[in-house]
Amino acid sequence: MLWRIIKRIIYAFFTLLISASITFYLVYNIPGNVIDVMAAQLSESMGIPFEEAKKIALSYYIGYDPNKPLLERYIDYLANLLRGNLGYSILLKVSVNEVVVQALPWTLFVLSTSLLVSFAIGVMLGLIIAWRRRTVLEPVVTAYASFTDAMPDFVTAMLLYMFLAVRLGWFPMKGAYDEKLTPGLYPAFIFSVLYHATLPILAYVIEHIGFWALLMKGSAASVLEEDFVKAAEARGLPERRLLTAYVGRVAILPVAVMLAIQLGVMLGGSTIIETVFNYPGMGYFFTYATTNLDYGLMQGLFFVIIAGIIIANLIVEIIYPFIDPRARREAAR
Amino acid sequence: MTRIGKRLSNMYYSVIRPILKNRRAFIGFTILMGFVIMATIGPLVVPLNLKTDWSKRFKPPSLEHPLGTDYGGRDIFQQIVHGSRDVLLIAALSALFAILMAVTIGITSGLLGGVVDVILTGITDIFLTIPSFPVMMTIAAVLRVRDPFSFAALISVWMWAGLARSIRTEVASLKQKEFIEAARLLNLGTFHIVFRELMPIIMPYIAINFITMMRAAITASVGIMFLGVVPFKITHWGVMLNMAMFQYGAVYVPEGVHYALAPLMCIVLLEYGAVNLSHGLEEIFNPRLKTYE
Numbered sequence: 001m002l003w004r005i006i007k008r009i010i011y012a013f014f015t016l017l018i019s020a021s022i023t024f025y026l027v028y029n030i031p032g033n034v035i036d037v038m039a040a041q042l043s044e045s046m047g048i049p050f051e052e053a054k055k056i057a058l059s060y061y062i063g064y065d066p067n068k069p070l071l072e073r074y075i076d077y078l079a080n081l082l083r084g085n086l087g088y089s090i091l092l093k094v095s096v097n098e099v100v101v102q103a104l105p106w107t108l109f110v111l112s113t114s115l116l117v118s119f120a121i122g123v124m125l126g127l128i129i130a131w132r133r134r135t136v137l138e139p140v141v142t143a144y145a146s147f148t149d150a151m152p153d154f155v156t157a158m159l160l161y162m163f164l165a166v167r168l169g170w171f172p173m174k175g176a177y178d179e180k181l182t183p184g185l186y187p188a189f190i191f192s193v194l195y196h197a198t199l200p201i202l203a204y205v206i207e208h209i210g211f212w213a214l215l216m217k218g219s220a221a222s223v224l225e226e227d228f229v230k231a232a233e234a235r236g237l238p239e240r241r242l243l244t245a246y247v248g249r250v251a252i253l254p255v256a257v258m259l260a261i262q263l264g265v266m267l268g269g270s271t272i273i274e275t276v277f278n279y280p281g282m283g284y285f286f287t288y289a290t291t292n293l294d295y296g297l298m299q300g301l302f303f304v305i306i307a308g309i310i311i312a313n314l315i316v317e318i319i320y321p322f323i324d325p326r327a328r329r330e331a332a333r
Numbered sequence: 334m335t336r337i338g339k340r341l342s343n344m345y346y347s348v349i350r351p352i353l354k355n356r357r358a359f360i361g362f363t364i365l366m367g368f369v370i371m372a373t374i375g376p377l378v379v380p381l382n383l384k385t386d387w388s389k390r391f392k393p394p395s396l397e398h399p400l401g402t403d404y405g406g407r408d409i410f411q412q413i414v415h416g417s418r419d420v421l422l423i424a425a426l427s428a429l430f431a432i433l434m435a436v437t438i439g440i441t442s443g444l445l446g447g448v449v450d451v452i453l454t455g456i457t458d459i460f461l462t463i464p465s466f467p468v469m470m471t472i473a474a475v476l477r478v479r480d481p482f483s484f485a486a487l488i489s490v491w492m493w494a495g496l497a498r499s500i501r502t503e504v505a506s507l508k509q510k511e512f513i514e515a516a517r518l519l520n521l522g523t524f525h526i527v528f529r530e531l532m533p534i535i536m537p538y539i540a541i542n543f544i545t546m547m548r549a550a551i552t553a554s555v556g557i558m559f560l561g562v563v564p565f566k567i568t569h570w571g572v573m574l575n576m577a578m579f580q581y582g583a584v585y586v587p588e589g590v591h592y593a594l595a596p597l598m599c600i601v602l603l604e605y606g607a608v609n610l611s612h613g614l615e616e617i618f619n620p621r622l623k624t625y626e
Contacts, residue, residue, distance in 0.1 A: 014455070022468065023471075153556075154559050155601055158578060162590060264462075269466065286467060291562055293474060298471060298474070302471055
């Protein structure tokens with residue numbers, strides 16, 4: 001058991017290291033002129049010679065001395081990451097840490113809400129259509145799932161934005177809250193936050209309900225074959241109780257494992273959805289950095305996104321066997 | 334009837350007839366073929382006129398312009414037809430590269446076992462954990478990917494891992510079966526075992542995954558171009574969407590909506606065809622391998 005956890009942690013560490021190496025490679029590939037531009041700006045604003053400004057620009061921007069050998073630079077870079085120094089954004093003129101502090105809460109708020117809403121609705125639908133196969137609901141849900149499967153997230157997001165935000169004006173076109181309000185815990189502000197998050201959340205939920213429903217249907221269908229369900233049915237248990245306490249409780253476990261993986265998929269999709277709705281989260285700034293070639297911001301956000309997903313996966317892998325006895329038996333083998 | 338004739342009739346009974354008989358597969362196949370014809374013959378038949386004419390800006394669909402005109406008064410239908418070529422080319426190439434990687438790594442890992450297996454499985458797991466879309470975006474931006482081939486190569490690197498894992502599992506279990514053992518005893522060689530014994534069994538599965546991967550590649554490539562990371566030809570659907578959304582504000586004026594809707598609907602229809610064909614093929618072949626998405 002302990003060995004399995006250690007193995008998982010080593011895996012996660014390697015994945016993180018490889019991701020960090022990719023970002024290092026990207027930083028290493030910065031065209032010189034980007035740094036020159038920053039150095040020129042610095043020398044002008046601070047009134048120092050260009051050469052000196054270039055040194056400052058380099059240390060600010062990439063956190064290493066370009067005259068050192070490659071391996072040493074790589075180690076310096078990793079040490080910087082370990083210290084929690086994510087780099088500097090040349091276009092926004094703030095450290096990446098500051099951007100993350102600003103953006104991450106919005107992304108986490110939208111993603112966790114969407115994940116929970118789509119999971120709850122999807123699992124419920126999946127359970128119902130696995131139980132009552134001969135109702136109209138089953139073909140409807142299956143058709144819906146394959147239709148949304150064919151709709152990439154940018155299609156859903158653009159349609160919602162074009163019609164609900166721009167055409168009808170029911171929802172705001174940008175931002176995470178009304179700029180006129182000062183952030184705080186009072187009803188008007190909370191309402192404004194929810195109002196601004198509605199469309200992004202709706203986009204995620206529309207995209208992901210079908211996935212959860214089909215997954216839960218498959219899982220529940222196999223549980224329904226089990227003897228203990230038949231026995232409970234024979235004992236005359238009320239349908240509701242049978243479905244929730246007997247079938248659902250068992251069938252939901254393998255479905256719940258996918259939560260971390262789906263979170264990763266959604267975090268990847270946040271680049272598109274947040275950009276379409278002008279929602280100032282991690283994905284929005286990541287797209288901003290990538291399209292404007294702000295290397296410092298790009299690599300810092302990239303690292304945070306990837307680290308988040310890897311840690312989420314790790315947590316699920318570690319706690320899952322404690323929840324599901326079947327996985328515990330498998331893990332012990 | 335020669336050997337070729339026999340092969341053709343074999344192919345008809347094992348592949349073409351089942352597709353015609355299965356409703357979902359048939360719908361998907363028809364839609365995809367429509368797009369393939371559009372991409373291959375379309376550009377030869379439909380002329381492309383990219384001269385701007387501001388007096389014709391954002392005209393609604395008419396007989397002269399079946400899908401209306403864009404912000405520069407250019408015909409949208411022409412752009413859709415000419416853009417389909419790159420969309421499909423990138424999708425097909427990405428799927429092809431990813432399949433080659435997955436098959437090579439999956440079979441090697443499953444067949445050899447031991448240390449090789451441990452290392453390859455570890456690499457596969459790492460590729461499965463790293464979220465592909467941000468990585469593809471970053472690399473495409475930094476390396477300034479411009480042509481369909483390198484774009485497809487970039488996408489395929491982040492797509493093979495799931496299939497490789499399932500092929501590995503399947504090959505590892507097939508390895509124990511009697512017919513492989515018999516081939517071993519007969520000293521038929523690894524080449525024979527891989528291409529004559531294993532390949533026919535995993536072939537249907539590869540066909541299904543080719544379609545699913547094409548779909549994933551369309552989503553990824555159009556998504557990246559939609560965000561404006563990779564500047565491509567302006568006829569590419571992703572670039573059209575980018576211009577409609579971020580550059581020329583077509584989505585903000587009522588008369589410009591069709592400029593965004595045309596590529597959107599094409600993408601949904603194309604992917605809908607792919608989804609149906611892959612589900613249909615799954616019903617036809619019913620492979621024992623389960624997809625990991």
